Amino acid sequence: MKLDILAIAAHPDDVELGCAGTLLVHLTKGDKVGILDLTQGELGTRGTPEIRLAEAQEAAHTLGVHVRQNVRLPDGFFQNSKPHQLEVIPYIRAYRPEIVLINATEDRHPDHGRAAALINDACFLSGLRQIKTVDSQKQPQEPWRPKFVYHFIQDRYLKPDFIVDITPHWHQKEQAIRAFRSQFFDPTSQEPNSYISSPDFLEFVRARAQEMGHAIGVRYGEGFTTKRAIGISSLWNIN
Numbered sequence: 001m002k003l004d005i006l007a008i009a010a011h012p013d014d015v016e017l018g019c020a021g022t023l024l025v026h027l028t029k030g031d032k033v034g035i036l037d038l039t040q041g042e043l044g045t046r047g048t049p050e051i052r053l054a055e056a057q058e059a060a061h062t063l064g065v066h067v068r069q070n071v072r073l074p075d076g077f078f079q080n081s082k083p084h085q086l087e088v089i090p091y092i093r094a095y096r097p098e099i100v101l102i103n104a105t106e107d108r109h110p111d112h113g114r115a116a117a118l119i120n121d122a123c124f125l126s127g128l129r130q131i132k133t134v135d136s137q138k139q140p141q142e143p144w145r146p147k148f149v150y151h152f153i154q155d156r157y158l159k160p161d162f163i164v165d166i167t168p169h170w171h172q173k174e175q176a177i178r179a180f181r182s183q184f185f186d187p188t189s190q191e192p193n194s195y196i197s198s199p200d201f202l203e204f205v206r207a208r209a210q211e212m213g214h215a216i217g218v219r220y221g222e223g224f225t226t227k228r229a230i231g232i233s234s235l236w237n238i239n
Helices: 014-028 049-063 082-095 110-125 167-178 199-215
Strands: 005-009 033-039 067-073 099-102 148-152 162-165 221-225
Touching (some): 005 014, 005 082, 005 110, 014 033, 014 049, 014 099, 014 148, 014 162, 014 167, 033 049, 033 082, 033 110, 049 067, 049 167, 067 082, 082 110, 099 110, 110 148, 162 199, 167 199
Parallel strands (some): 005 033, 005 099, 099 148
Antiparallel strands (some): 162 221
């Protein structure tokens, strides 16, 4: 299946927190959208890989994305290295996305910045024909390089290069986030507290979306950074 947009991130729930609203914007326009998680989040304080996989699939169903897969790289220990690049490239070539949305370039969690570098390099290398990969049926793959790679903003504030209005989709985004019950606030949970399990964290997520939205005159927004200049065809296209 060829996708228009593929969101790739280090952990299950990164995409929901960082860019689910933007995915919903494009899903309502009829674009084909997918999610690729690099790890199972097995080093997380709460939950298990099995629980998080089930939660990820529930979140994917809530969003209505066309596909969600997991590369199963080692949580906390993946590297921007040839072996791990070669594990990511086949997915890029299989789905041939025009746009890839990825982790923040720097963030509180070191996996996020490292994932950003890994995915960004894999997107470039995926376009080199001398790098040979095969698909799930062991058939040779054609090279493919996405046209655009954008970084969503996560825990640490980064000045956005652009902001997407997600106001109509906020509640659905929030529902997808809450699919990860093992990770976020649950007064009945017997698991240890974590940085993101406090009720304050979900309030922060909402406040960040309101902050981004306020910057462009709407209620909720998601911010992105990019390493390339953004071209426009007319000044009338800027909101």
